[in-house]
Amino acid sequence: MIDIHALSGAYVVDALDDTERSLFxxxxxxxxxxxxxxxxxxxxxxxxxxxxxxxxxxxxxxSILAGITTMRPLPPLVPDLAEHRRRRFRWMxxxxxxxxxxxxxAVGTLLIGNAGDPEQPVLTAxxxxxxxxxxxxxxxxxGARAVIVRSASVGHAAIITREMPPPPDGMVYQLWLQDPDxxxxxxxxMPRERNQTLLLEGDATxxxxxxxxxxxxxxxxxxxxxxxxxxxxx
Amino acid sequence: xxNDPVPAxxxxxxxxxxxxxxxxxxxxxxxxxxxxxxxxxxTAARVHGLIRRVIRDPAQSEExxxxxxxxxxRTASRYDSNAGSPLAWLMTVAHRRAVDRVRASEAxxxxxxxxxxxxxxxxxxxxxxxATTALEAARVxxxxxxxxxxxxxxxxxxxxxxxxxREVAAMLDLPVGTAKTRIRDGLIRLRDALGVAR
Ligand SMILES: [Zn+2]
Numbered sequence: 001m002i003d004i005h006a007l008s009g010a011y012v013v014d015a016l017d018d019t020e021r022s023l024f025x026x027x028x029x030x031x032x033x034x035x036x037x038x039x040x041x042x043x044x045x046x047x048x049x050x051x052x053x054x055x056x057x058x059x060x061x062x063s064i065l066a067g068i069t070t071m072r073p074l075p076p077l078v079p080d081l082a083e084h085r086r087r088r089f090r091w092m093x094x095x096x097x098x099x100x101x102x103x104x105x106a107v108g109t110l111l112i113g114n115a116g117d118p119e120q121p122v123l124t125a126x127x128x129x130x131x132x133x134x135x136x137x138x139x140x141x142x143g144a145r146a147v148i149v150r151s152a153s154v155g156h157a158a159i160i161t162r163e164m165p166p167p168p169d170g171m172v173y174q175l176w177l178q179d180p181d182x183x184x185x186x187x188x189x190m191p192r193e194r195n196q197t198l199l200l201e202g203d204a205t206x207x208x209x210x211x212x213x214x215x216x217x218x219x220x221x222x223x224x225x226x227x228x229x230x231x232x233x234x
Numbered sequence: 235x236x237n238d239p240v241p242a243x244x245x246x247x248x249x250x251x252x253x254x255x256x257x258x259x260x261x262x263x264x265x266x267x268x269x270x271x272x273x274x275x276x277t278a279a280r281v282h283g284l285i286r287r288v289i290r291d292p293a294q295s296e297e298x299x300x301x302x303x304x305x306x307x308r309t310a311s312r313y314d315s316n317a318g319s320p321l322a323w324l325m326t327v328a329h330r331r332a333v334d335r336v337r338a339s340e341a342x343x344x345x346x347x348x349x350x351x352x353x354x355x356x357x358x359x360x361x362x363x364x365a366t367t368a369l370e371a372a373r374v375x376x377x378x379x380x381x382x383x384x385x386x387x388x389x390x391x392x393x394x395x396x397x398x399x400r401e402v403a404a405m406l407d408l409p410v411g412t413a414k415t416r417i418r419d420g421l422i423r424l425r426d427a428l429g430v431a432r
Contacts, residue, residue, distance in 0.1 A: 009418025014333040015392040015399040016414075039318050041418075044425040045329075046322040048393060051371035052283030060296050061278070065271055067300070068307045073263055076311040 004168035008034050012041040019144055019165055019228070026214045026225035027168065125158035125199040127151075137231040148210050148231050157187070157204035157233075160197045167192070167214050174219045175200050176227075178209035189219045207233055255320040256313075263311035270307055277321070278303075281328045288332040288396045298335050302328045333396040377427035385420030388413050 007024045010016050016024060028034055128134065131151035139146045144164045150157040157177065167173050175187035177200060187200035187210070200210065211230035213223040255276060261269035281302055286295045305327055313323050378386055384406065391402045392413075403413035424430075 006415055006418060009421045010392065010399045010414040012421065013389070013392040013417060014330055015397065015402065015417060017398055017400070040425055040430060041421045042318055042326055043322045044421055044428060044430045045393065046319070046325040047370065047374055047428060047430065048389075048424070049280065049284040049287070049325065050374055052287050053279045054283040054286050055279045056282040056296065056299055060282075060299060061274065064274065064300050064303045065267070067304055068267060068270060071304065071308055073265055074308050074311055076263070 004171075005031070005034055008037045009041060012038055012045050022226070022228045023165075023168060023214055026228070027171075029225055123154070123156060123199065125160075125197045128154050128156050128158040128199065129160070129197070135233065137233065139229050139231060146212075146229055148233075150204050150207065150210070150233050152205050155203055155205045157200040157207065157210055158198060159190075159200060159210075161190075161193075162195050164194050166194070170217050171214050172217055172219060173212050173228075174215040174223070176211050176213065176223060177202055177204055177207040178211070180206055180208050184223060186219060186221070189215075204233075209233055252319050252321070256315050259306075259310045259313050259320055262307060263313075270310075273306075274303060277324055280321070281324065284325065284328055285332045287394050288329070289336055294335060294339070295332075298331050299328075302331050305331070329393070336396045373428065374424075377424050380423050380427045381420045384408070385416050385423065388416035389420040389424075392417050 004024060004027045007016060007020060007027075011021065011024050024034075028038065128151045129149050131154045133153050134149050134151045136147055136149045139148070145162040146164065147160045148157060149160070159175065164173075172192075173190040175190060175198075176184045177187045178184050185202055187202050187204075188198070190196070190198060190212070204210070209230060209232050211227035213220075213225050213227050215224060255273065258269045258273040258276070262273060278299070282295065282299045285298050285302070286292070289295045289298060302324075306324065313320060317323075381389070387406060388399075388402050388408075391397050391405060392399060395402075397405065399414040399417060400410055402408075402417070403410050406413065408416070
């Protein structure tokens with residue numbers, strides 16, 4: 001179990017792995033005390049290297065200054081927009097880049113003989129995983145691995161995790177499905193298990209994406225933080 | 235040694251006060267290339283010194299210094315003076331990129347040589363040294379004596395070595411999970427000794 005507040009120092013000196021970093025950044029959004037501490041420790045860290053002074057070669061200066069003439073400075077983030085984004089988080093393609101914690105590799109269609117019993121009344125994750133039209137997207141995050149599987153014919157999605165670190169105390173991993181209109185529906189909470197195979201709640205037939213956020217115990221009606229995992233489904 | 239908090243003044247090695255740097259960033263954000271060149275001249279020795287220390291390889295260090303300044307040019311408008319000083323913002327960008335580079339290349343020779351070589355002379359160009367730098371460096375050296383040996387070593391391995399807290403724990407024979415605490419405690423002591431405030 002991680003004491004999430006204690007990660008502030010390691011965060012400031014970039015000593016967290018990618019998973020911990022995204023967990024801590026999700027936590028920062030909701031913890032003013034950690035935000036203040038991070039700000040102060042960041043100033044402290046900047047002073048730490050004050051004895052390291054090395055003038056770069058002049059050709060580097062030339063190359064850097066020549067380069068900027070071909071680059072357009074980005075516009076400021078308008079406060080309204082930033083606030084809106086924080087309150088009502090939407091999964092846009094750019095956020096997948098922003099999260100920058102994962103490389104999603106589409107593995108393509110998996111063909112496995114249907115081992116499930118066609119008469120089976122209760123749907124299980126296995127039905128999704130072993131469906132002929134199962135579409136799988138694998139995500140790796142610094143040692144942790146997840147595969148998200150969706151079968152249009154079964155109408156559901158499932159997730160398989162391996163070596164997934166537990167969420168911070170008082171928090172839970174929540175699953176989400178994204179509809180074609182961009183809206184997000186909760187697909188259930190994940191038990192605190194490193195390795196598990198789980199059926200996502202809700203109809204996934206037309207979902208265009210699936211993801212996981214870190215939420216307060218009990219879950220949230222809508223995500224309150226950026227996803228630690230997000231995959232696009234086709 | 236002294237643990238009197240010393241008010242932070244002009245950022246060391248930049249030869250420019252915080253407000254002047256913030257002004258240069260604001261002008262850069264509007265596409266002012268001359269302002270950006272001034273910002274570069276005021277800060278490049280600090281940025282390159284840190285990057286050289288983390289990466290060590292001169293050619294790769296130059297590449298990363300270039301990436302850092304290009305990122306600064308593109309994202310100058312995102313600098314928020316309420317969130318911290320321009321130098322802290324800049325050094326954060328520089329450190330993150332340097333660490334990303336060493337972790338990505340994961341050159342085995344660095345992994346082996348760096349630990350034994352952590353007491354090697356740091357990049358340090360006498361001709362570039364300014365009076366403020368010497369003063370600031372002395373202040374930091376003094377503040378560092380307030381840390382326990384473990385705090386100091388953990389902090390230096392993480393910040394200058396670019397190692398994760400798990401790697402630091404392994405290097406210092408600490409139980410996993412305690413290195414991050416040492417790093418944080420060390421930074422907090424340093425903050426208090428330096429009298430750093432926002
Ligand atoms: Zn906190």
